[in-house]
Amino acid sequence: MASLRTLLNIETAADLAGQAGAVPGKQWIAQVTCQQCQFDSYADWCCNVFIVPSGTSEIIFDVWGGGGGGGRSACCGAGGPGGSGAWARRCINSEQFSVGDCYRVTVGRATYCSQSQTGCAGNYSCVCSIENSNVRVCSEGGGRGCWYCFAGCCVTNAYCTCEQKCAYGGDINVKGHPGCYWHRCLEDHCYDKVGFAYPGGLNNKCGGVVWTQVCCKYVHGSALQNYAIGILGSTVGSQYCCNGYMPGVGGGTMGTEDGVCRCGLQGTPGLVRVTYR
16 A cells, blocks of 8 residues: 555655765766866866767766856955756666767866856756757756845844756756855854855755854954855865865855955866766
């Protein structure tokens, strides 16, 4: 006899987690490297080609868009980091491809460090069939982070990235998460929290937000010292290096340090993982 949960098609936490993460099989991964990030524009994409090996009966494409960048500080205040990239998963069987077929793989780069109050939009990633049109899986990059001015420390408010970007063409298509900033106060101190967004498909289906604490204080009642926002962002993947990165994480909104403005931080690049068996 079917359970009520089965009849209502309700997913459990285990169900959600089971649709994310790597699946058994051989893997081919396309990701951004340091050598591929020396172009004049962050909107230059990394292009690759996946060719179907012999003996393959099933292919699974996981596609992550790049994270959105954070906004630059412009006055006393703070704001939400960039949003996470979207995620899509598409599974095809041997009836939909042949050995030797080619798939164009586009991986979105990291954003620039923004010099404006609004961060740079994240770059999309795509997988497209070259021989035919039976596969086109694309995940948009994360939304732009923004910087907001606060009238005073003791004004409690919350700010989030407005844009939630989409994924297309997958059996699973999950939107990117917004980055968030919660401004709250106690006496003359601000006890703020920053939510760095990460995409679905990494450790669960839907993705989420990693919250970090930021303690700051108004100096002479005006200059908010919250430059730690950007530093904390690097601990949850909002910076990347040659040794690897977490794909699709939104970059932090950088604050002021001793009255000096800082640029908004980069969103991490996208990534494409192809599993074949």
